[in-house]
Amino acid sequence: MGMIRHILWLDCMAAASAGVVVLLLAPWLSGWYALPGELLSFIGAVNIAYACFSFSLAIRVRRAEALIKLLAVANGFWALACLGIAATFAPVMTLPGLCHVLGEAAFVGGLGMLEWKWRRQLLVAGEQGASTQPVADQ
Numbered sequence: 001m002g003m004i005r006h007i008l009w010l011d012c013m014a015a016a017s018a019g020v021v022v023l024l025l026a027p028w029l030s031g032w033y034a035l036p037g038e039l040l041s042f043i044g045a046v047n048i049a050y051a052c053f054s055f056s057l058a059i060r061v062r063r064a065e066a067l068i069k070l071l072a073v074a075n076g077f078w079a080l081a082c083l084g085i086a087a088t089f090a091p092v093m094t095l096p097g098l099c100h101v102l103g104e105a106a107f108v109g110g111l112g113m114l115e116w117k118w119r120r121q122l123l124v125a126g127e128q129g130a131s132t133q134p135v136a137d138q
Contacts, residue, residue, distance in 0.1 A: 005125075008071075010111070023048070033097025071112075079105045079109030
């Protein structure tokens with residue numbers, strides 16, 4: 001159960017950290033990444049909003065499967081949005097900016113896949129009867 005037990009906490013803490021850093025440093029990152037400050041502020045705000053949602057799930061002992069699915073799907077959509085940002089701004093953005101946006105896409109996409117795979121195990125927090133076997137994709 002090790003990683004499964006902590007994945008929602010990892011998700012919310014990573015999103016909160018990324019959101020705060022990007023929001024606080026948006027003016028500076030804008031110049032370093034060659035991206036509009038408004039876009040970086042949007043990315044930071046989305047991360048904060050997402051962190052709030054994933055935190056609301058992480059603190060629960062019992063979770064609705066629909067909310068776990070929504071979390072996983074939201075991660076997938078944000079990964080696609082990051083890929084879209086990278087594709088749109090690739091001609092002008094710097095390598096650090098491209099690495100940040102593509103790295104975020106890979107990270108949240110991976111989290112989304114794990115949350116989907118382990119959605120049934122995430123219905124109950126901790127080790128309270130949760131199996132370590134992944135749920136077969138349906």
